[in-house]
Amino acid sequence: MKSILKELIASNKQIEKADQEARIAEINNPATSDSRRNFLRKTALGGIALGGLMGMSTEDTIAQATSKVSRASKPSDLKITDLRYCIVQNVGRTPIIRIDTNQGIYGLGEVRDGADERYALSLKSHLLGHNPCNVEMLFKSIKQFGFHGRQAGGVCGVEMALWDLCGKAYGVPCWQLLGGRYRDKVRLYADTPESDDLNEFKQKIKYRTVDQGYTWLKMDVSIGMLKNLENGVVNNKFWGGGFSQWTGDYYSYANTRHPFTGIQITEKGLAEMARVVEDVRSVVGYEIPLSTDHYGHFDMNNGIRLGKALEKYRLAWLEDMVPWEYTDQWRTISDALETPTLTGEDIYLKEGFKALIDKKAIDIIHPDLASSGGLLETKRIGDYAEDNGIAMAMHFAGTPVSFMANVHCAAATQNFLALEHHSVDVPWWESLVKTTDGRKLIDKGFATVPLDAPGLGIELNEEEVKKHLNAKDKSFFAPTPDWNDIRSHDRLWS
Known part of the structure; x- marks a missing residue:
């Protein structure tokens, strides 16, 4: 037995010597890539023999030899x-x-x-x-x-x-790098489900609030709902009556700023928009904040008229009534209405928010972290707003990667209200990632803040991601x- 062991040791030394010579030759070969060369040097320093652990594959040898070694050395x-x-x-x-x-x-x-x-x-x-x-x-x-x-x-x-x-x-978690956390869970707001049947709508709201656990909802109140209402708006047919906010050429309704459309809402139209909000509020009740968005492209004066028509429903906010750059118009709207005003999802950097905050032109800022500058810049924006008595909600409509960046920022920002979750009814959305500490990504309408998981606290579920790649670019x-x-x-x- 001992002689066999000696033979194995001698044979293994020969293999190690051959591997060492081959490694040195590869390092010195001008065709070797820098990443490959660095890897070979590290394995040489660590004493890893690529043929070394008697019969194991190269991959298994490296895994065995480095099983208790941190993949990261000094930061x-x-x-x-x-x-x-x-x-x-x-x-x-x-x-x-x-x-x-x-x-x-x-x-x-x-x-x-x-x-x-x-x-x-x-x-x-x-x-x-x-x-x-x-x-x-x-x-x-x-x-x-x-x-x-x-x-x-x-x-x-x-x-x-x-x-x-x-x-x-x-x-450490990202929130720790931002200065620590104010909360262990982050409140989310979700869209209200749609249905023309009131009883069906009540069931959907029950599912959203009781089963899914969301404690903050948002609904659209758009002039698009008036397209078939005779005399609901002035200047309807000129724009084709569809009022799509997302598609069209440069001269389309979608790309014409609010003061330049010539659209006005009639009293009949205002009454219909108010009726829809009343129906939703009667089902949701008053324990749940109800925000509104996507009114359409019409001027400041009509925005104020709409705001006044909806005031009795105590909405959480009126969002993006005019483009965010119109600071003075925002101040006029905010001064005219009791309902909180909000904008900011397209603003880049703290400098972009300063005028709105300094002039108290809005009541709530609404950065999208994927536009506002990332985690630290968004926290700075939130802190600046807090210093001026202004709250912060957060816009979001991406994957769980950006979602978790928002969660860390929200956890570290004191004046935070709620974070949007735009894919609440997409069955595969949460499965795009796995948490690195085993926590739930979302639990009853709240995002769970990772208390110990390093970084964002997630890794991609690669097989699930591959199922949902863009049809025109399947690269991974x-x-x-x-x-x-x-x-x-x-x-x-x-």
Whole structure:
């Protein structure tokens, strides 16, 4: 038996020597990639013999030898090596990005729903080789490439992924990196279900509030509901009567700002819109806040008339009545109405919110973290609003990746009210990810804040994600070498 053991030891030493020589040759080969070369050097330092553990495959050998070794070494040694993406078909197309590092850990982020993954890919050359834990420095270096609306999606998605990486590297949740948490669960608001039959609607509301547990609801109150009501609005036929807010050419209703449509709501139209709200409020009751949105494109004066017609229903807020840039109009609307006013889902950076906050033009800010600047910038926006006596709700319509970024930010921001959940009735939505600490993602209308799970506290359920990829781009985190090189001098000052 001993002689057999000696033979095995001698044979294994020969294998190790051959492996070592082969490894050195591969390291010195100019054709070897940098990532492969770094891997070979680390295995040499760690004493891993690729043929070493008698009969095991290379993969099993490495797994055995490193089973008790952290995949991450010092956070100060982290370097960004790649930025990759996949596109989920959720609310429109929603790109998820992954930032890889030299230590095997990675961070997940999300470009805002309905936006282009290239907003993030164009930033890759500014990130490669940098330590992802220097989040604020990297954010300042790329924030010039974002803008209001979906154009901010790349910067914000990268910022999410950097915080996820930083939390994983230091072993703490993202909310801890933002200064700590105010709450262990985050209140969600959901759309009211639709039905023309009042009894069926009552059953759906019961399901939303009792079974699903949501304690805050939102409904649309649109002039679209008046398209078949004779004399419900002035200037109806000119715009085709459909009032679609999302599609059309440059001269369409969808792309004409509110003061420029010439649409007015008649008294008959106001009465019908109020009736619909009354029906919903009578079913929901007054224990549940009821917010409203998507009124249509008409001017400030008609917005005030609508607000006054709905005032007796004590709505939680009136959302996006005019474009967010019209600060003075917002101040006029807010001064005229008792119902709280709210806007902000398309605003980029704290600077974009300052005028609305400084002039007390709205009662509640409504950032979408995937447009407003990411976790830290959105917390700063919330804190600035808090200093001025203004509350914060949060807009969201993406995948669970951005959802969890919002949850961490909401947990760390004191004046937070509620976070939107736009996919509450999508059966597969939650299964796109798995929590890394075993908690429920959502429990009875509240998002569960991960108390100990590092980073965002989730990993992708890859097989489920692959089922819901965008039909025009089925790639799944493929390498993106075409975006590696910096080709422009982008400093904004001389």
